[in-house]
Amino acid sequence: LKKKIIIISCLLLLGGCYDRSEIEERAFVIATGIDKGETPDQIIVTFQIANPQAGVEKGPGKDEEPAEIITFPAPDFLTAKDLANSSVARKITFSHMGVFVVSEELARTDTFLQTLKSSIRERELRRHTYLIVSREKASDYIRGIDPKLETRPHKFYDLMSGRWRDTGLVPHSRLHEYFLRSETNMDSFLSIYATNENFEKKYIAEDEYLPGEIELYGGNPTQMIGSAVFKNGIMIGSLNGEETRMTLSLRPKAEAEIMLVTFPDPLDTGYKLSIRFIKQERTKIMFNKDKNPLQINVNVPINLDILAVPSGVDYITDIEKQKLLKEYLTELIEDKLIELVERTQDEFEINPFNWSSQFRREFITLDQLDAFNWRQSYPNADVKITVDLSISGFGKSLQPPPIEKIKEGKRG
Amino acid sequence: VKISDGKIGTREFVSLIALTIGAKISDITPNLLIPHGKVASWLIPIISTILIIGPFLLLIIVLKKYETKNLIEVIYITAGKYVGFLIAFILFIIMFSTTTLNSRGYVEIVASMFYQETPHSLIYLLILGGAYFIANRGLEAIGRTAWLALPYIKLSLLIYIILIWKEVHFDFLFPILGPGLKDLVVASTKQSTILGEFFLLAILFPLVRKTKDYTLGSYIGLGIAVIELSFFLALYLMVFDYPHVERLGYPFHHIARILSLGEFISNLEGIFLTFWVITGVIRFGIMLYLTAMYFSFMLKIKEFEPLLLPLTTLIFILGLLPENVATTMFVFRSEFLIQGGAPVFLFLPVILWVLSLRKKENAL
Numbered sequence: 001l002k003k004k005i006i007i008i009s010c011l012l013l014l015g016g017c018y019d020r021s022e023i024e025e026r027a028f029v030i031a032t033g034i035d036k037g038e039t040p041d042q043i044i045v046t047f048q049i050a051n052p053q054a055g056v057e058k059g060p061g062k063d064e065e066p067a068e069i070i071t072f073p074a075p076d077f078l079t080a081k082d083l084a085n086s087s088v089a090r091k092i093t094f095s096h097m098g099v100f101v102v103s104e105e106l107a108r109t110d111t112f113l114q115t116l117k118s119s120i121r122e123r124e125l126r127r128h129t130y131l132i133v134s135r136e137k138a139s140d141y142i143r144g145i146d147p148k149l150e151t152r153p154h155k156f157y158d159l160m161s162g163r164w165r166d167t168g169l170v171p172h173s174r175l176h177e178y179f180l181r182s183e184t185n186m187d188s189f190l191s192i193y194a195t196n197e198n199f200e201k202k203y204i205a206e207d208e209y210l211p212g213e214i215e216l217y218g219g220n221p222t223q224m225i226g227s228a229v230f231k232n233g234i235m236i237g238s239l240n241g242e243e244t245r246m247t248l249s250l251r252p253k254a255e256a257e258i259m260l261v262t263f264p265d266p267l268d269t270g271y272k273l274s275i276r277f278i279k280q281e282r283t284k285i286m287f288n289k290d291k292n293p294l295q296i297n298v299n300v301p302i303n304l305d306i307l308a309v310p311s312g313v314d315y316i317t318d319i320e321k322q323k324l325l326k327e328y329l330t331e332l333i334e335d336k337l338i339e340l341v342e343r344t345q346d347e348f349e350i351n352p353f354n355w356s357s358q359f360r361r362e363f364i365t366l367d368q369l370d371a372f373n374w375r376q377s378y379p380n381a382d383v384k385i386t387v388d389l390s391i392s393g394f395g396k397s398l399q400p401p402p403i404e405k406i407k408e409g410k411r412g
Numbered sequence: 413v414k415i416s417d418g419k420i421g422t423r424e425f426v427s428l429i430a431l432t433i434g435a436k437i438s439d440i441t442p443n444l445l446i447p448h449g450k451v452a453s454w455l456i457p458i459i460s461t462i463l464i465i466g467p468f469l470l471l472i473i474v475l476k477k478y479e480t481k482n483l484i485e486v487i488y489i490t491a492g493k494y495v496g497f498l499i500a501f502i503l504f505i506i507m508f509s510t511t512t513l514n515s516r517g518y519v520e521i522v523a524s525m526f527y528q529e530t531p532h533s534l535i536y537l538l539i540l541g542g543a544y545f546i547a548n549r550g551l552e553a554i555g556r557t558a559w560l561a562l563p564y565i566k567l568s569l570l571i572y573i574i575l576i577w578k579e580v581h582f583d584f585l586f587p588i589l590g591p592g593l594k595d596l597v598v599a600s601t602k603q604s605t606i607l608g609e610f611f612l613l614a615i616l617f618p619l620v621r622k623t624k625d626y627t628l629g630s631y632i633g634l635g636i637a638v639i640e641l642s643f644f645l646a647l648y649l650m651v652f653d654y655p656h657v658e659r660l661g662y663p664f665h666h667i668a669r670i671l672s673l674g675e676f677i678s679n680l681e682g683i684f685l686t687f688w689v690i691t692g693v694i695r696f697g698i699m700l701y702l703t704a705m706y707f708s709f710m711l712k713i714k715e716f717e718p719l720l721l722p723l724t725t726l727i728f729i730l731g732l733l734p735e736n737v738a739t740t741m742f743v744f745r746s747e748f749l750i751q752g753g754a755p756v757f758l759f760l761p762v763i764l765w766v767l768s769l770r771k772k773e774n775a776l
Contacts (some may be wrong), residue, residue, distance in 0.1 A: 008541075012541075015534055016527075018531070019526075019527040019528060019529045123524070123525065123528065126670070127666070127669065128670055128672070128678075130478070176579075180652060180653050180656050183656040183659075184655070234616065332720050357584070358583065360583065361583065361586045363587040364589050365590065365591065366450055366587055366592075367589055371585050404530070
C-alpha cells in the first residue's frame with residue numbers, strides 16, 4: 001500500500017512538471033513590431049526582448065543593455081517565435097508583451113487583417129496588448145524609443161499606453177478592440193498613432209498635431225498623438241490629436257474623462273483660455289430611422305473648468321460675460337464636432353464614434369438590423385449635434401489678477 | 413448527531429445540480445449555443461427551462477407514486493421488461509457519452525489553454541483519477557464535497573465577474589431578440605439537453621431524504637444553474653460581441669486571460685484555473701457515480717460501487733479515441749448527443765406518465 005501511495009502522489013505532484021519553465025530560461029518579448037516583407041507572403045518581425053538583469057544595483061548584469069532587439073523576415077508571426085530562437089538562446093515568451101507595433105505601410109495593405117488574425121492564435125499573446133501604428137517602419141520605431149526616465153523599456157510601454165486615459169490625445173487601442181470592431185464591422189477602429197521621426201514641425205495649438213509634428217527637443221524622440229483610422233480591418237486614414245479628443249467625447253461611453261484644452265478668448269482674440277474639459281456623462285444619441293436620409297441627433301454633455309484667463313477678462317464674477325463665454329464656447333465646440341463628423345462621412349465613410357452600439361438598440365432582431373445597412377446609411381445621414389455646456393468651476397483662483405494695473409506699476 | 417443513512421438532503425442535492433449544470437459555462441457549451449442564439453444566446457437557457465418544467469413536473473408525479481424506486485426501476489415497472497430495457501439503455505448511453513465527451517472536452521481545454529506540452533492522456537488520467545476518487549466514496553461523500561466546494565467556486569466566479577466588469581458593454585446584447593423569437597425557441601428546444609443532467613439526476617430520487625427535499629432542491633439548483641448559464645453567456649457576449657465571440661473557443665478562459673487587477677497585476681488566469689479544475693473533478697465524480705448507477709440498474713445488478721473502476725477505465729480509453737476537439741465536441745456532442753438527447757428528455761416523462769396511468773387502471 002505504501003508503494004501505491006508513493007506512486008500515486010508522485011503522479012499527482014510531478015504531473016505538473018511537464019510544462020515547467022524556468023524564468024532563467026525564458027526570454028520575455030515586451031514589444032513586437034511587424035513590417036511588410038519583400039514578398040506578399042512574408043513579414044519582417046522585430047522582437048524587443050527584456051533583460052531582467054539590467055539596471056539592478058548590484059550583480060553581474062549591472063551594466064548590461066536593458067533590452068535586445070532583433071529583426072528578421074518570417075512567413076508569419078507564429079513561426080517567427082521559433083526562428084528567433086536561432087539567435088536567442090532563451091525560450092521566447094510572449095506572455096508579458098505590452099505593445100504590438102505595426103508600420104503604417106503594412107497596416108494599409110489588404111492582407112493586414114489576415115496577418116494580425118494569425119497572431120491571436122498564439123496562446124501566450126494577450127488580448128490587452130496595445131496596438132500602435134507607427135508612421136515609419138516598426139523596426140525603426142522600436143529601436144528609436146529611448147526613454148530617459150525609465151531604465152526598463154517595458155515600464156515605459158506600460159505607462160505610456162496608460163496615458164490615453166488622462167489626455168485623450170490617443171485612443172484606447174488594444175488587440176481586443178481591434179478584433180472585436182473589425183469582426184462586428186459596423187464602426188471603425190482607432191489605433192494609437194506614433195512615430196520617432198521628424199515630420200514637418202509646426203506650432204499650432206496644444207493638440208492639433210499628428211505624431212512627429214510637435215517641436216520637441218531633448219528626451220525621448222517618440223511622439224504618440226492622434227489615431228490611425230481602420231475600416232474593414234485596414235488602415236485608411238488618420239486623425240490628429242484634437243480630432244481624437246473630439247472623437248472620444250462623441251462616443252457614447254465616456255472614455256477619456258478629463259483633458260486640458262485651450263480655446264480662443266472670445267473678447268480678446270489675441271489670447272487663449274486654458275480649460276479643463278470634463279466629460280463623464282454619456283453622450284446621448286437619438287436616431288430617426290423612418291426618415292430618409294437617416295437622422296441622427298447627438299447630445300454631448302460637457303463640463304468645463306476655466307483654469308487660466310491670460311487676457312485678464314473677468315469671466316468669473318461678471319455673469320453677463322460668463323454667459324457670453326458659454327454661448328461662444330458652445331457654438332465653437334458644436335462647429336468643430338460637426339466638421340469632424342462631416343469629415344468622417346465624406347473622407348472615411350465610416351463612423352469612428354461607436355454610434356452603431358446605440359443604433360442596434362433600435363432593432364429587435366439581427367435581420368432587421370442587417371437589412372437597414374448602417375454602414376451605407378451613415379455617410380449620407382443627417383447629423384445634428386447639440387452641446388450641453390456647463391461651466392462648473394474656475395480652477396484655484398476666483399478672479400484673474402489685474403494684469404494691466406500690475407504692468408503700470410500700481411498695486412494689484 | 414445524525415446517523416449516516418447513505419442519503420443526501422436539500423443542500424447537497426442543490427450543490428449537485430448547480431455544479432453539474434453550472435459548470436457548463438466554462439467548457440465548450442457556449443460555443444455550441446452562440447451560433448444558434450447569436451446576440452440573444454443568453455435567452456436560450458431561460459427558454460429551455462420553461463420548456464422542460466412541464467415534463468419535469470410529470471416526472472415528479474410518476475416518481476412520487478413509486479416512492480422507494482429509482483428512475484430505472486420505475487421505467488422497468490411501467491414499461492415492462494423489453495421496452496423498459498430499451499429506454500434504460502438509451503438513458504445509459506446518454507449518461508455514458510455525456511461523461512466521456514465532456515471529460516475529454518476538459519482535457520482539450522487544459523491542453524490548448526494551459527499545458528501545451530503535457531500529453532493528453534496524462535491530463536485525462538489525473539482528471540478522471542480525481543473524479544473516481546470522489547465517486548468511490550459514495551453519494552453522501554459526493555454530496556458533501558459538492559456542498560463544501562460550492563461557496564468557494566461561486567465566490568471565485570463572483571471575483572471573476574467583478575474583475576471583468578470594466579470591459580462589459582451592455583450595447584452588445586442588442587438587438588435584443590437576436591435571430592428572432594421563432595429561431596430562439598427552436599434553438600432552445602434543440603439545445604434543451606444542456607439542462608439534461610437535471611433529468612439524469614432523477615435516478616437519485618429515492619436517495620434524497622424526503623420528496624420535499626428533492627423538489628425543493630431541484631428548483632433551487634435549477635434556478636442557480638440557469639441564472640449562472642444565462643448570466644455568463646450574456647457576459648461573454650458583452651465582452652467580446654457577436655460574431656467575434658463565436659470564433660473564440662472557451663470564452664471563459666479567454667476572459668480569464670484578460671483579467672487584471674489594476675495596471676500592474678495581470679496574468680491572473682492561474683487562480684481561476686484552480687477553481688475550474690476543482691469544479692471539473694467534482695462534476696465528473698458525480699457523473700461517474702451516475703453512470704455506474706445507470707449501468708447497474710439497467711442490468712439489475714445490486715452492487716454498483718465495484719463497477720466504478722472498470723467504467724472509469726472504459727471512459728478513459730474511449731475518451732482518448734476522438735482525434736481532436738472538433739470531432740469530440742462539434743460532431744459527437746453537438747449533433748449526436750445534444751440534438752439527439754433533446755427529444756428523450758422532453759418526451760420520456762410524458763411517456764412514463766401515460767404508462768403509469770395505464771398501469772394504475774390495470775391494477776384496478
